[in-house]
Amino acid sequence: MKRGCAAWKYKNENNAMMKQRSGKTKIIPHSRPTLGQAEIESVSRVMATSHIAQGQVVYDFEQAFAEYLGVKSAACTSSGTAALHLVLKAMGIGEQDEVVIPSYVCTALLNSVEYVGAKPILAEIDPDTYNLDPKDVKGRLSSRTKAIIVPHLFGLPADIDGLLALNIPIIEDCAQAVGSTYRQHFTGTFGKAAIFSFYATKVMTTGEGGMVISNSKDLIDRVKDLREYDHKDEYLVRYNYKMTDIHAAIGMVQLDRIKTFLRRRRDIAELYNQAFDSFGLQLPPQNKGHIYYRYVIGLGTDAEVLAKTLQNQGIGCARPVFLPLHRYLNLKGYYQTENAWEQALSIPIYPSLSTQDIDRLIDRCTETFRKMA
Numbered sequence: 302m303k304r305g306c307a308a309w310k311y312k313n314e315n316n317a318m319m320k321q322r323s324g325k326t327k328i329i330p331h332s333r334p335t336l337g338q339a340e341i342e343s344v345s346r347v348m349a350t351s352h353i354a355q356g357q358v359v360y361d362f363e364q365a366f367a368e369y370l371g372v373k374s375a376a377c378t379s380s381g382t383a384a385l386h387l388v389l390k391a392m393g394i395g396e397q398d399e400v401v402i403p404s405y406v407c408t409a410l411l412n413s414v415e416y417v418g419a420k421p422i423l424a425e426i427d428p429d430t431y432n433l434d435p436k437d438v439k440g441r442l443s444s445r446t447k448a449i450i451v452p453h454l455f456g457l458p459a460d461i462d463g464l465l466a467l468n469i470p471i472i473e474d475c476a477q478a479v480g481s482t483y484r485q486h487f488t489g490t491f492g493k494a495a496i497f498s499f500y501a502t503k504v505m506t507t508g509e510g511g512m513v514i515s516n517s518k519d520l521i522d523r524v525k526d527l528r529e530y531d532h533k534d535e536y537l538v539r540y541n542y543k544m545t546d547i548h549a550a551i552g553m554v555q556l557d558r559i560k561t562f563l564r565r566r567r568d569i570a571e572l573y574n575q576a577f578d579s580f581g582l583q584l585p586p587q588n589k590g591h592i593y594y595r596y597v598i599g600l601g602t603d604a605e606v607l608a609k610t611l612q613n614q615g616i617g618c619a620r621p622v623f624l625p626l627h628r629y630l631n632l633k634g635y636y637q638t639e640n641a642w643e644q645a646l647s648i649p650i651y652p653s654l655s656t657q658d659i660d661r662l663i664d665r666c667t668e669t670f671r672k673m674a
């Protein structure tokens with residue numbers, strides 16, 4: 302089965318929902334967007350104008366997003382991957398350069414580095430947070446290192462101070478972390494630039510979509526120049542990575558709802574923390590800045606087996622990272638990443654999860670964890 306970073310999960314979840322609708326199995330999907338009437342009306346308003354490509358709504362969304370995070374500039378893109386590609390290009394990164402990324406992440410990061418012809422250097426994670434370990438990153442730097450891409454994985458802020466201390470430009474990857482904070486400031490505001498993904502099941506969505514933000518207006522201007530190819534005086538290899546007004550119309554409403562989304566995620570996480578506290582499992586760090594895009598449990602045993610057990614009971618669970626990047630590249634080592642990949646299980650957490658679903662999930666999980674102990 303071909304399974305991309307997020308798309309395969311969504312496809313499986315859709316299948317699960319179809320089964321649910323047909324009454325065969327009552328499955329709680331691993332992830333699901335939270336959409337309502339306001340999104341439908343917002344899209345309808347754009348459709349009624351007939352201006353459905355990149356236009357005013359995209360520009361409004363960029364401005365609203367930059368204001369929300371308190372940064373100078375933002376540029377919408379067609380995906381988080383496109384955002385990463387363009388930011389690397391705009392920073393002038395290319396052949397002969399090296400970019401450090403974690404191994405424990407989806408292939409979008411590896412692809413973006415490959416797109417610009419740079420060499421990806423894979424680094425280890427801190428086993429307590431699943432985020433990049435600055436000590437390990439330090440050992441992998443060279444005179445060719447031009448950037449470190451720092452995901453705030455599962456919505457938990459990475460060790461930004463430790464990484465900034467390495468004096469290499471940082472691109473924050475907030476694809477899973479809209480609204481998370483580090484030292485009371487939004488993640489995405491610490492590096493040279495940051496990227497976001499608005500894929501269907503992300504913290505907030507536009508269906509597909511992404512954003513680059515930065516306090517450097519120059520950098521964002523370069524991103525905007527590169528994301529569209531037409532009406533240019535000079536030829537450069539450029540792209541068609543634009544977002545449409547239809548997508549931005551969804552994004553505007555989702556951004557309005559972001560505080561409610563984050564509160565709900567944190568409330569659900571708190572219920573899980575209480576319910577699973579006594580099983581000796583590795584629960585997510587209780588960090589005030591965490592937004593719990595994923596609720597990831599370190600099991601101390603193979604996650605695949607437990608995922609199947611819970612799936613059979615109607616709980617959509619998954620390894621949160623499909624395959625670590627060092628495996629694709631046939632690199633040895635990466636002990637912490639291997640360990641995390643082996644044992645980490647992600648259970649459903651999203652704003653549209655009903656109280657009944659949460660109760661059922663807690664019930665099934667506690668029963669399974671008890672049997673495991």
Ligand SMILES: Cc1ncc(COP(=O)(O)O)c(C=O)c1O
Pocket residue numbers: 306307380381382383406407409410452474476477497498499500510511
């Ligand atoms: C950490 C991270 N970075 C980047 C991306 C790429 O985003 P997109 O799927 O919008 O291209 C993802 C997507 O799942 C992600 O999880």
